[in-house]
């Protein structure tokens with residue numbers, strides 16, 4: 001620590017991260033893993049004490065795999081096979097209206113998911129994820145300060161000065177960094193201080209999360225799921241569209257979700273209120289329970305249209321605020337940080353120009369908009385279940401019961417309800433199986449070099465189905481290849497903070513060029529040669545089917561496993577390979593890269 005002019009102590013770091021939620025903890029982990037000096041400060045004395053976000057999608061798990069902590073998370077999470085069977089019912093003990101196989105657990109959809117990624121989906125509440133991320137970040141050198149509150153920041157040409165308060169002593173001090181990441185959640189002061197422009201309303205509905213311990217195995221173990229949705233009188237008002245019982249630990253820890261009117265304010269969480277709600281959702285009072293916590297929150301529909309200014313970047317809920325529908329909250333937050341961290345790491349290391357950092361806003365601001373719209377639309381879509389039952393207001397209990405009874409009656413009215421209900425529940429695939437939303441990003445920015453081809457059109461619904469492509473700006477497709485006979489994913493061939501050059505037989509000049517240019521740039525570029533008799537083989541032939549290049553063509557893959565540039569065919573000569581690769585690297589890194597052989 002040094003001292004500023006006024007005698008005030010100044011801590012120094014390359015990157016200051018504010019917040020230890022999924023966005024901040026992941027940013028600290030990625031940066032520390034890349035060898036960037038990182039300090040993470042967080043306001044409270046602990047990590048999240050509430051399970052909140054939980055659905056962990058394959059793309060997030062790919063980032064964890066890249067960091068070498070996929071297994072740690074899998075050990076503590078609820079596994080994929082217990083996540084399906086999203087159930088719509090009147091209560092756990094009551095009438096079941098239907099189920100939708102979710103998160104790729106359906107027989108047909110499972111293949112789509114398995115083809116897309118080496119990773120599984122899993123259910124990992126924030127209380128599980130955050131400690132794993134933070135421990136790994138710390139082990140890799142990130143400095144972490146609890147009880148440290150962000151107060152303000154100013155930036156100048158050379159860096160950012162951030163004022164923080166030590167909440168134990170009240171002492172305020174400055175932290176000087178090259179870059180600042182505001183991962184301080186939905187009430188982000190960093191985003192506020194930056195004056196980021198937001199679109200969409202906050203607090204469109206009230207909701208409450210109540211955590212209870214109760215063994216509900218006998219109601220659910222035969223239809224394992226993360227979510228059970230309850231059609232109850234008044235359940236569609238506010239909240240997330242219906243009442244919800246969410247599994248936290250199978251099958252004895254639960255989150256109860258219910259709405260409240262924002263204008264009226266949240267209820268008082270008395271023991272009686274909570275017990276009554278729990279009994280309503282479970283559908284019987286014949287169970288023991290202990291209340292762990294209760295808190296109100298609001299459904300937001302807000303995203304920032306600009307997510308960074310100068311040396312300050314915001315990630316996570318700081319720039320996208322939306323309901324938990326689709327389970328995109330922490331996933332998107334972690335993926336924001338994965339997109340940002342390698343860019344900052346390269347700029348701090350001097351291997352990329354600061355102009356690379358502008359690509360964070362260009363690539364991730366559209367994602368913020370997309371997921372906020374998607375998550376809110378999913379609440380609207382739940383309304384189709386009511387429409388199917390020809391209901392507009394479930395508080396008319398007589399009508400609600402009549403319509404539910406009609407569903408079991410012979411005759412055209414009952415038949416119509418049954419068909420409409422089946423359709424409405426199947427439509428919820430846009431919430432529970434939106435595999436395309438999770439994987440189909442196509443980045444357009446300075447960190448992607450177009451190859452002149454048009455983006456391949458989507459063959460199936462782009463929200464539901466992931467479609468791999470090597471089109472520059474898309475994620476490197478996954479498939480299984482082998483090294484020394486052992487199976488590994490194509491995603492395992494790249495990442496770890498480095499660019500990779502991926503080619504096949506006839507593409508050796510690309511690798512020679514990569515080695516020369518890497519030496520000149522003082523960075524590492526991972527060489528990957530896939531083909532018979534090569535270090536990596538494609539015995540199933542699936543890589544050849546996915547790569548969309550000739551054998552000797554090449555992909556320049558970014559550290560976040562996105563394709564930065566692509567060349568269709570083998571190079572005409574060693575010089576041509578050097579020239580193309582130098583041009584691609586120069587374009588992506590934003591700095592001159594000489595194509596000629598170093599003297």
Ligand SMILES: Cc1cc2nc3c(=O)[nH]c(=O)nc-3n(C[C@H](O)[C@H](O)[C@H](O)COP(=O)(O)OP(=O)(O)OC[C@H]3O[C@@H](n4cnc5c(N)ncnc54)[C@H](O)[C@@H]3O)c2cc1C
Pocket residue numbers: 018019020021022023024025041042043044052053054055126148149150151183184185186189209295296297315316317318323324325327328329330333
């Ligand atoms: C009650 C509730 C329930 C939710 N349920 C779900 C769910 O079921 N599923 C789902 O996908 N998503 C859910 N979410 C959303 C999900 O939790 C978020 O999307 C996710 O946590 C975002 O991660 P983040 O790191 O951006 O922010 P957060 O997890 O909110 O983390 C913000 C961090 O910043 C710190 N911080 C804040 N201000 C300061 C400051 N001034 N100085 C220093 N540190 C500061 C906080 O201490 C915290 O560590 C829920 C959110 C809430 C509030």
